[in-house]
Amino acid sequence: MSEFSEKMGMAAGNNFKSGYNCCEAIVQTFRKEAGVNIDDNAFRLCSGFGGGIGHARDLCGAMAGCVMVISTLAGRNQPSDKPLAEIYSLTLEFHERFAKEFGSCACGDLMPYEFNTREHLKNCLKLVNKVAQLLAVYLEEKELLK
DSSP states (O other), X not given: OOHHHHHHHHHHHHHHHTTOXXXXXXXXHHHXXXXXXXXXXXXXXXXXXXXXXXXXXXXXXXXXXXXXXXXXXXXXXXXXXXXXXXXXXXXXXXXHHHHHXXXXXXXXXXXXXXXXXXXXXXXXXXXXXXXXXHHHHHHHHTTOOO
């Protein structure tokens, strides 16, 4: 693990502890600590993804935040910018790494506790830290942070 990935993990955990949900904590970390250009309006898109999309325990909000960061760095504004296959290959590869590392990408599998309990907050704090580290390593490996 690199110094950068450890820094991102700590920052994401601190963001989570300060009141950001899992998705917001990931995105806030990479926009503030790594310079990923996500403005405040775009950042608000993260708010509904916490708890596996509004506590539905579906797609992990931290995973959704990672896809947002990767898409910001490698995505497109117009169909003519690049083929979707270039972007999808990155997000699919990260999805597979996430699933391999954590056993699932579903909030319900990753977080078995009732929301807003001590167990939930402790579990998700650790998860957000590890997810940020995984994303940092991935972004470094793919040279997406230029």
